[in-house]
Amino acid sequence: MAQGIDLILVLAMLLNFLVLGSSRLRACIRAVAFQGVLLSILPLLLHQGDLAVHMVALSAGMLALKGVLFPWLLLRTLRDGSMRAEIEPLIGFTASLLVGAVATVVAFVLSSRLPSLPSMTSSLLVPAAMTTLLISLVVLVSRTKALTQVLGYLMLENGIFLFGLTLVQSMPLLVELGVLLDLFAGVFIMGIVIYHISREFDHIDTYHLTTLKG
Amino acid sequence: MLLGVVLVPLVGAGVAFLLRSNRLRLALLIGIAVFHLALVISCWYQQPASLLGGWLAVDALGRIFLTLVSVLFVCAALYAVGYLQHEPRRSNRTFVGCLLGFLAAMSLVTVSQHLGLLWVAIEGTTLASAPLIYFHHSQRSLEATWKYLLICSVGIALALLGTFFVALAGSDHGADQLSLLVSELISHAGRLHLPWLKGGFLFFLVGYGTKMGLAPFHTWLPDAHSEAPSPASALLSGALLNCAFLGILRLFQVCLAAGLASFVQELLVVFGLLSLFVAAVFIVGQSDYKRMLAYSSVEHMGMLSLGVGLGGAGAYGAMLHAVNHSLTKALLFFVAGNILLAHGTKIATEVRGVLRRLPVSGALLLGGFFAITGAPPFGLFLSEFTILNAAVSQGHPVVATIYLALLAVVFLGMGAIVLPMAQGQPVAGVTGSSHVRGESGLLVGVPLVLLIAVLVLGLYVPPGLKEALTHAAQLVGGTP
Numbered sequence: 001m002a003q004g005i006d007l008i009l010v011l012a013m014l015l016n017f018l019v020l021g022s023s024r025l026r027a028c029i030r031a032v033a034f035q036g037v038l039l040s041i042l043p044l045l046l047h048q049g050d051l052a053v054h055m056v057a058l059s060a061g062m063l064a065l066k067g068v069l070f071p072w073l074l075l076r077t078l079r080d081g082s083m084r085a086e087i088e089p090l091i092g093f094t095a096s097l098l099v100g101a102v103a104t105v106v107a108f109v110l111s112s113r114l115p116s117l118p119s120m121t122s123s124l125l126v127p128a129a130m131t132t133l134l135i136s137l138v139v140l141v142s143r144t145k146a147l148t149q150v151l152g153y154l155m156l157e158n159g160i161f162l163f164g165l166t167l168v169q170s171m172p173l174l175v176e177l178g179v180l181l182d183l184f185a186g187v188f189i190m191g192i193v194i195y196h197i198s199r200e201f202d203h204i205d206t207y208h209l210t211t212l213k214g
Numbered sequence: 215m216l217l218g219v220v221l222v223p224l225v226g227a228g229v230a231f232l233l234r235s236n237r238l239r240l241a242l243l244i245g246i247a248v249f250h251l252a253l254v255i256s257c258w259y260q261q262p263a264s265l266l267g268g269w270l271a272v273d274a275l276g277r278i279f280l281t282l283v284s285v286l287f288v289c290a291a292l293y294a295v296g297y298l299q300h301e302p303r304r305s306n307r308t309f310v311g312c313l314l315g316f317l318a319a320m321s322l323v324t325v326s327q328h329l330g331l332l333w334v335a336i337e338g339t340t341l342a343s344a345p346l347i348y349f350h351h352s353q354r355s356l357e358a359t360w361k362y363l364l365i366c367s368v369g370i371a372l373a374l375l376g377t378f379f380v381a382l383a384g385s386d387h388g389a390d391q392l393s394l395l396v397s398e399l400i401s402h403a404g405r406l407h408l409p410w411l412k413g414g415f416l417f418f419l420v421g422y423g424t425k426m427g428l429a430p431f432h433t434w435l436p437d438a439h440s441e442a443p444s445p446a447s448a449l450l451s452g453a454l455l456n457c458a459f460l461g462i463l464r465l466f467q468v469c470l471a472a473g474l475a476s477f478v479q480e481l482l483v484v485f486g487l488l489s490l491f492v493a494a495v496f497i498v499g500q501s502d503y504k505r506m507l508a509y510s511s512v513e514h515m516g517m518l519s520l521g522v523g524l525g526g527a528g529a530y531g532a533m534l535h536a537v538n539h540s541l542t543k544a545l546l547f548f549v550a551g552n553i554l555l556a557h558g559t560k561i562a563t564e565v566r567g568v569l570r571r572l573p574v575s576g577a578l579l580l581g582g583f584f585a586i587t588g589a590p591p592f593g594l595f596l597s598e599f600t601i602l603n604a605a606v607s608q609g610h611p612v613v614a615t616i617y618l619a620l621l622a623v624v625f626l627g628m629g630a631i632v633l634p635m636a637q638g639q640p641v642a643g644v645t646g647s648s649h650v651r652g653e654s655g656l657l658v659g660v661p662l663v664l665l666i667a668v669l670v671l672g673l674y675v676p677p678g679l680k681e682a683l684t685h686a687a688q689l690v691g692g693t694p
Binding site: 115133140146149153156157160163164166167175178179181182185186189190193196197200201209211212 | 328330331333334337338340341344345348351353354356357358359360361363364367368371374375378381382385394407409410436437440441
């Protein structure tokens with residue numbers, strides 16, 4: 001069991017690098033979706049004792065949203081907006097990967113210095129969460145397409161979710177579902193806005209969204 | 215009762231999306247706004263029972279903010295009826311539906327006592343209000359909407375991380391986990407793990423501070439406030455920013471109980487002064503009058519943060535200031551809407567002679583300007599003076615000096631923009647139309663009522679309100 005969890009966490013961490021290093025938007029969407037799928041299995045594996053309805057509902061909800069609905073929505077936006085599927089980052093791919101590597105080291109150092117945590121099944125959980133958080137911030141800052149910023153936001157959510165797994169028993173179901181609902185509505189509205197951006201501006205490059213300043 | 219303030223507007227939002235006629239939707243909007251206000255007023259006479267095991271409850275703090283939301287919403291709804299007549303004919307389905315959803319989400323923020331539910335509600339306000347900003351369907355409003363959505367969503371995601379930190383602070387290594395109810399956290403404050411709680415507060419401050427418009431996380435605010443239609447701008451500035459502040463205050467209460475008073479208060483003072491500074495810098499020489507009002511909101515949020523950070527009498531000042539600022543800023547955004555309708559531009563230098571062209575709106579603009587910059591006898595003078603007094607009497611001369619200097623800069627900066635707008639000759643070319651828009655009944659009636667309210671609050675704070683504000687201030691470390 002413990003090995004399975006570690007394997008999933010390592011895979012989830014590696015997927016961050018796939019997003020950083022890939023120039024294809026489709027590949028990035030799929031990578032983030034796969035990360036979501038991996039994470040949705042974790043609550044079930046981490047949970048000790050009887051399998052509660054709470055956990056199963058949460059996992060199923062996450063799987064449906066992050067694994068199926070979001071990628072479908074984003075891929076559809078990509079197709080309907082007839083936008084270019086390449087990513088033109090502000091920081092080059094090699095440099096991004098290097099930044100990602102540094103972020104991982106920082107994450108491991110930071111998490112070893114954190115104040116005491118509840119007993120955990122896997123020592124990789126917090127470093128994986130931190131890595132995902134940091135790399136998502138890199139993606140948010142260095143990628144200029146509106147769609148990649150949504151991917152960065154989803155990775156940020158994934159990282160926060162990983163962190164939340166350290167207290168898997170304490171968050172009530174209602175809140176978890178509320179978070180998922182907000183996430184769903186958020187990505188849905190973002191999808192609509194992206195569609196409008198691509199129609200109005202003929203691109204989804206937020207680099208050009210610079211009329212409003214001062 | 216408590217469910218009512220959340221569910222009634224929510225159901226109303228659903229109905230608004232189903233109705234076919236614009237007129238019916240506006241009638242629904244007014245009806246629900248008034249009904250919501252009636253519910254909220256009844257809360258003042260009879261304390262509603264807490265629901266869902268204490269998740270939903272109204273305390274003194276929440277009641278003040280809930281009332282502000284409700285009063286402003288009625289004003290914005292009435293103003294919107296007048297305002298939408300002058301907008302190009304199009305369906306108001308999304309606008310009315312989202313306004314009602316926005317009201318539901320903001321009401322939920324003020325009544326939720328559970329940090330997790332609070333997060334869900336605050337994120338809900340972002341989602342419900344984003345379509346409001348995109349009302350004009352222009353490239354500029356699109357840009358503003360995108361920035362608002364993304365910056366606030368990322369900010370609020372960080373607040374979720376902060377919420378997890380607080381949950382960790384309350385976990386006794388699996389023994390028995392504290393729930394995230396504010397009251398439970400406060401009563402067991404001694405058991406909380408302080409480093410995690412500190413981290414949690416930092417993330418709350420960054421996350422909800424983004425939503426509240428504290429510098430340097432305020433970057434979405436001027437865009438969203440200037441591009442949104444005026445009724446929505448008024449709600450964003452007068453109601454939504456307060457709600458985000460309430461999010462910070464909830465954890466602030468817990469930190470006070472846990473003995474972190476000096477740590478959290480210093481943070482609030484620093485971010486308060488920084489917001490004042492950034493706002494002052496951007497107000498001076500601002501070319502767009504709605505952006506000027508938006509930066510003024512950043513300034514006043516800084517004052518709220520400063521007041522609560524100072525504690526003591528400052529907390530009472532901050533509560534009073536929240537009330538005054540909401541009313542005045544809504545008034546100013548409504549007047550700005552009138553000017554925009556009549557002149558068709560948001561560039562301040564292209565607007566001249568408002569007093570001649572729109573006598574009532576011009577007078578309201580001047581009145582609002584003096585009120586918002588804290589000139590006596592308006593309510594903001596009283597609350598700003600209370601905060602200044604707190605800074606001096608608690609021995610923070612440096613804070614008091616910076617505060618006063620920045621207020622003076624803002625006064626001069628806004629004066630240099632607003633006074634030429636009000637006076638002078640109307641610019642030739644725009645005076646041609648015989649029918650001047652922006653002076654009809656509701657468009658000037660609503661801001662006039664608000665101005666009178668702010669004036670009254672400056673001369674006389676009713677004892678009932680004073681008592682409620684004192685109670686609220688005591689919850690965030692204030693002393694009478």
